[in-house]
Amino acid sequence: MRIIDVHTHPIFFRKGATPKEVAALVAQSRALGIRHMVSLGDVLVHGTHPTAAQVTAMNDMNAKLQAWHPDFFSSFCFLNPVLGERAVMKEVERCVTRYGFKGIKLEISNNARDACMKPVMAAARRFGLVVLQHSWSMVNLKLRRFHSDPIDTAQLARRHPDVKIIMAHLTGIGFRGVLEAKGCDNLFVDTSGGYPEEGLVEYAAEQLGADHVLYGSDLPIRENSVTIGRILGARISAADKRLMLHDNTARLLNLN
């Protein structure tokens, strides 16, 4: 089965950044059936609130991965929305026009419901980019000021129905997160985040439709063999597995 991984951090706290390490990762991933990876960057290497220069450096690192293996890596433009409209627009324009980045990655600089998201969504709209928003249930983690609960990400998607949004971390958002995402056609959920809890993949397919669930690993925090095996072992049809593992992301990012 051909696989596209929509949620990876091939360089993580600066580890894995050499050409040799990246080539090994590509070869290893291909052996597992992964034909393409979306690199979201080394998102926490400068903490939760990187400066504009640090954001640029992180995106340049992503661009380097793409240049080394253009057929294997696509990248999303990492942003710190708190830096404001000018910085956001400038960085998105640079990453799209210079490198052909396919989406925007948002981590934990702010909550998805904050006003600073407006220019981010305007940039996504202007350049036709998908937005991948870090999301995690804040029921047990009291960090909602800058982490987005699935309620917040779903609200973002409802406020901007013309922008395609990926709510990250199926395992982190849990069953409640799936219900929050339900009924929002521009909102997709990726399967990354946490140990491979049983039943969630099936539940997401049932509630959202398999066409709204995207395979993501969160590599290197997780292991591809586990995250792929979780979908291959799920009690869903082979056609739904194919959608999740490949076709949905291929369509969303025009990777065919």
Added chain:
Amino acid sequence: MLIDSNVNLGPWPFSPIPEYTGPQLAAHLAATGIRRALVSDLRAVFLPDPMPANRRLFAAVKRTPALLPVPILNPALRPWREQLDECIKAAPIRAVKICPNYHNYSLGAAHLDEFVAALSAAKLKLVLNVRLEDERHKYFALRIKGVAVADIGAFLQRFRSQHILLSGIYKPDLEKLAPSHANFSADIAFCEWINTLEALLEKIPANRLFLGTCTPLLSTRGQVDKLVRARIPARAKKLIGSENARRFFGL
């Protein structure tokens, strides 16, 4: 052939996991290559007296030789000795599991001296459950943490003559304990990072790691693929996948 050291039957109140019968569970495991499994009943985690769950477990696996029952006992309950005797008489058990975080006692409790001695006298292995869930995803009212690594270290130090199987330990905690304690093995159910086993084998030898899937709370296929698709020597895979469990549990 794989042996899974961390499998459960029964419902879990906080997520809609499959509730298998013994034969259904054996068939589910066999589909991923697991031919034998050490099985406990999840009801024993929450019941004030774990014995009804253990009796249910013995009945459920009685005619399914692939499933070997591992009763869960609570040594903080006064009649644990009678309950242990009942388990020994009821089924050919090889080990007993304890869940100190769910059963509300400390690993430093004095009564564990007698309990561990009784297991040893009965030639039974001790499985220490560290966790069953990622703490971040627990039901909001269930304020139970995994067993603290310092407490596990002190426990291993206290029972130096016993070799204990840790079930559900996180990878960083396992790596922390491995250099200073030789008297434990661990299942890999809650160990995950890129190239998990390659990384673990740098810190702990293959003869101390066991395949554990934590079925049905975690995805069996995903957990099995962690081992089957790992880029480690075939000998290490065999040890982790079956030989260590075979030796430890005397199968």
